[in-house]
Amino acid sequence: QVQLVESGGGLVQAGGSLRLSCAASGRTYSSYTMGWFRQAPGKEREFVGAISWSGGTTSYADSVKGRFTISRDNAKNTVYLQMNSLKPEDTAVYYCAGTRLLFRLWVSGSYDYWGQGTQVTVSS
Numbered sequence: 001q002v003q004l005v006e007s008g009g010g011l012v013q014a015g016g017s018l019r020l021s022c023a024a025s026g027r028t029y030s031s032y033t034m035g036w037f038r039q040a041p042g043k044e045r046e047f048v049g050a051i052s053w054s055g056g057t058t059s060y061a062d063s064v065k066g067r068f069t070i071s072r073d074n075a076k077n078t079v080y081l082q083m084n085s086l087k088p089e090d091t092a093v094y095y096c097a098g099t100r101l102l103f104r105l106w107v108s109g110s111y112d113y114w115g116q117g118t119q120v121t122v123s124s
Contacts, residue, residue, distance in 0.1 A: 002026035002098050002113040009094060009118030012086055016122070020081040022096030022115055030074040033099050036081045037108055038092035038120075047106040048094070051079065059105060064090075086122045093117040 008020040022034065035050040049060040051070045058070050069082040079096055097111035104110045 002029050002032060004096050004098060004113055004115035006094065006096050006115040006118040009120045011121045011123065014086060014088055014122055014124050016086050017082070017084045018086065018120060020083070020094055020096075020118060020120070022079040022081075024077045024079070024098065029077050029098070031100070032113075033102060033105060034070075034072060034079045035097045035099065035105055035111060036070060036079075037095045037097060038090075039095070039117075040089075040092040043092075045095070045108050047108070048081070050105040052102075061106070083120070086120075088122045088124045091120060091122050093119050 003025045005023045012018050031053050033052055036048040037045050038048050039045040047061050048064055049070045051058045051072055055072045067085045072079045095117045096115045098113040099111040101110050
């Protein structure tokens with residue numbers, strides 16, 4: 001069992017930065033691939049990016065590539081989402097999620113565990 005808690009959301013102006021954290025509990029956390037998703041009002045949940053259990057492999061949605069960076073510190077049981085050059089269209093609730101799978105990481109149904117989400121609002 002893995003429990004996830006996101007933090008770090010807030011209100012930021014366009015062009016600004018935020019770093020989200022996802023704290024995990026559970027003995028097997030370090031073996032999980034971790035993903036970040038987001039959901040804007042009236043829209044479906046969409047993939048932001050994912051990171052392998054070792055941190056050696058990352059993947060990103062085209063919409064955030066070059067602006068967002070995912071990292072993890074397994075010693076601290078924490079995954080991070082560094083968001084730079086934020087745009088108003090990045091406004092959403094951001095969720096972290098965990099899975100044992102190594103494929104179809106852009107699909108929300110591939111993930112077994114989810115956090116409660118943290119709100120990110122980017123003003124223009």
